[in-house]
Amino acid sequence: MGALMVIFSLQPKQRNKRKDSVEDELEMSTVRHRPEGLEQLEAQTKFSRKELQILYRGFKNECPSGVVNEDTFKDIYSQFFPQGDASTYAHFLFNAFDTDHNGSVSFEDFVMGLSILLRGSVQEKLNWAFNLYDINKDGYITKEEMLDIMKSIYDMMGKCTYPILKEETPRQHVEIFFQKMDKNKDGVVTIDEFIDCCQNDENIMRSMQLFENVI
C-alpha cells in the first residue's frame, strides 16, 4: 500500500519538471533589455553624455534587467515617502512614463520622461502634467480623475499629519482646482484651459522652474 502511494507521488513531479523548463525559457527571453546607444539618446534627449551615464548607472543598479515593471517602480517610489502610501501615485506616474503602454518602463522611456521634466520648456512640462492627470488619456480631465489623483497625493502624506486629514479634504481641493481651471464650467478641463490657466498663475509658473538643476 505504501509502495503504491510512493509510485503515484513520483509521477506528477516529472511532469512538473518539464513544464518548468519551458516557462523558464520564456522568462529568459524577456529578462534582458539593452538600451540604445549613448549617441542616439544624446540626440533624442537634452541630457549630456555624462548625465546619461550617471542616470543609467543608477537605473541599472536598481533594475539589473534593464526594465522597470510596475511593482519595482512602486517599491522604489515608496522608499521616498516612508510615512504614507505612495503606491497609487506611483501607479499613475508609471502610466505617465510608460508612453508605449507595454507594462514596463525601459531606460529610454525613463530618460525621455526625465528630459521633459527637467530640461523641457514650460509648455512641455505642463503637457506632461496634463497627461499625468488624464488617467484614461482621452484629452479631458474629469472630476473623478482629478479626485483619484488628489487622493493618491494625499495618501502619500500618511496618517500622521497636522492638521488632521479629513475625508473631504481631497474633494475640497479638487473643487478649488476645478474652480480655477475650468473656465467654461463644463465639468472637464481640456488641455488648452489647463495650459492657459497655469500660465497665468505665477505660483505654478515659478514652481515649474523649481527642479531645473536636479541633475
Place this chain on the structure above:
Amino acid sequence: MAAGVAAWLPFARAAAIGWMPVANCPMPIAPRDQSKRQDELIVLNVSGRRFQTWRTTLERYPDTLLGSSEKEFFYNEETKEYFFDRDPDAFRSVLNFYRTGKLHYPRHECISAYDEELAFFGIIPEIIGDCCYEEYKDRKRENAERLMDDQEENKDSKLPHMNFRETMWRAFENPHTSTMALVFYYVTGFFIAISVITNVVETVPCGSTPNQKDVPCGERYTVAFFCMDTACVMIFTVEYLMRLFAAPSRYRFMRSVMSIIDVVAILPYYIGLIMTNNEDVSGAFVTLRVFRVFRIFKFSRHSQGLRILGYTLKSCASELGFLLFSLTMAIIIFATVMFYAEKGSTSSKFTSIPASFWYTIVTMTTLGYGDMVPKTIAGKIFGSICSLSGVLVIALPVPVIVSNFSRIYHQNQRADKRRAQKVQKARLARIRAAKSGSSTAFLHSKRNGLFTGLPQLQGSEEGDQQLNKTASLLESQHHHLLHCLEKTTAHEFVDEQLYEQNCLEGTLQSCPSRSPSLSSQEGPTSTCCCRRSRKNPHLPSAGVPPTCQRSLQELSAIHIQCGDQPPLSTSRSSLNMKLDEGSRLNCKTGLITTAIISVPTPPAISPEGDGQSLTSTNVQTPASSNVVKVSAL
C-alpha cells in the same frame, strides 16, 4: 532610504512636477548643489590591496566611516588615496555593502574578526541580509557560549555580602560550592536510594513461617520498615522546608516541578499517619503508597541526564503527540478489521472491538504475547499487515525524538535559549528604528531649519550654503521633496505623539485660529498657509502681513509659555515644541498679545528675541532681503 534608491532621487524630484499645478501655495526653494563636483573615483588602499569606487557610492551611508568625513583622517596626501591598515578580505564584504545595499557574512570568516571590522567601519551587524543572518547569529551565539563556559569556571568564587539565605540557596543549587553542600547532596541521595529500596523490598515474600504461607517482608517486619520510612520522610521533609526557606522566590519555587515531586513523595506518609484510625479508608491508604515511588524522581536533582530526558520529552511533545495519534488511528482500524475477520471463527478470543485492541497493540509493537491469535485466513493476512505497519509507524517519529535529545543535551551544556529571544527583539527594534529614521530625520531637519535659519539674520547672503552644510546634500534634497508635498496638500508631517495629542484635542483644533487683525485678503492662500509662515524673498510683500502677524501671535505665546516649560536638551528644538503648544494654546484661549510686536529686542541669545526682531524688521521693511525662516513647526 536604501542605497541604490538614492540614485533615483532625481527622478522622484522631477516627478514632483506633477504636484505643482495642484498646489495652492508656493513651493519652498530647492537646496542648491553648491559644489558641482563631477563624480570622482576614490582609491581605498586596504593593506596594499587597492579598491576603487565612486565617491557617491560611499556617500550613500553617511553614518558610517567611509560615508562620512571620518575617512579624511585616513587620507594619504602623497599617494592621494585612503589607506586603511585592516584585513582586505573582510573589507570586500564591507565595500559590497555600499555597492549593493546588502551586507553579507562570509562563512569562512571568523565571527569576532568580522565583528571587529564592522565596528571599525561603523556598520551595525543587524543590517546583515536574511540570507546570511541565521549563520551569523548561530556563530555568534556559539562563540558567546564558549566564552561563557570559560567564565563559569571562575564564577563560583564566593561573592561578598551574601547573606545566610542566599548562601544556602547556592549550596542547594550547586553542590560543588562547599563541602557542606556536597555532604548534604550525598546524604539526600543516599536516603532517596534507601527509601526506594525499602519500598521495593517491602513487597518481597521473605521466608515463610511454618503455619502461614509466604508473607511479604513488609508485613513481617512492620516496625522496622515503619522506622525506615519515618526516617526517610523526616529527612525529606527537613530538606523541603530548608529549600523553601532559602528560595529567593517562594511562590516560584513552590510551583516548580521538583518541589511538586518532593511534596508528592512525602505526602502519602502524612496522609497515612492521619488516616490510620479510620479503617474504612484503609483501602485508599494502600493505594496512596503507590505514590511513594515518586521518590525515585527526586534523583533528577542529582542527575543531569534525567533532567534532560524530561526536558526532551517536554519539547518533543508534538512528535510524541503525533506518534500517539497515529498509533491510535492504526489500532482502531486494525482492531475493527480483525474483529470482523475473526467473527466467523468459533471460540474466537476477539469477542468485541475493544477486546481486539489488546491484540492490535501487542502485534504492532511486535511484542506478540500469543494469548490472542487469529485463526481464519483473512485474520492472519490482516494480522501480518498489522505487524508490518506497526514497525513503520513507530519507527518514524523516533529519530526525531532522538535527535532532539542529543541536540538538547549538547545545548544544555551551554547558555540559555532565553537570551536569543531578547536579542531577536532587539534586532527587530534596531532595524525598525533605522527604517523609520528617514521619516524622523525629516521632522528633525524641520526643527533644524529653524536652527540654521536664525544665524542668517546677521545679514549673510549665503544662507542656503549654511543650510547645506548641516545636512548632507542628499538628505536636504529628500527633505525638500517632502516639503513640496506638504505644500501641495497644505498639511504637515508630524510624528506619532503629536498626532495622538491632536486627535485627543479633536474639536478644539477646529476653532478658527486667526487673530481678528488678520483679514482674509489672500483667500485660499491664507487658509492653507495659515499654519505656516515660511517665507522666501520671492513672495509678494502683500503676503507678508497676515502671515507675519500670525507668527507673531505664536511667538508671543511662546513668550508667555517660556517660563513654564521645563528646560529641554536643545533650546532650538524646545523652541520648536513650544511653538506647537503655543499655537494650540492660542487656539484655545484666543489671546492676542500684539503689544509685543513693537518691542525692538536686540539680537540676543534667546531664540524668542531673535524671532521677534526678525519679524518686526520684516514688518517695517518688507523689501528686506533677509531670508526669514520662522516655521510654526
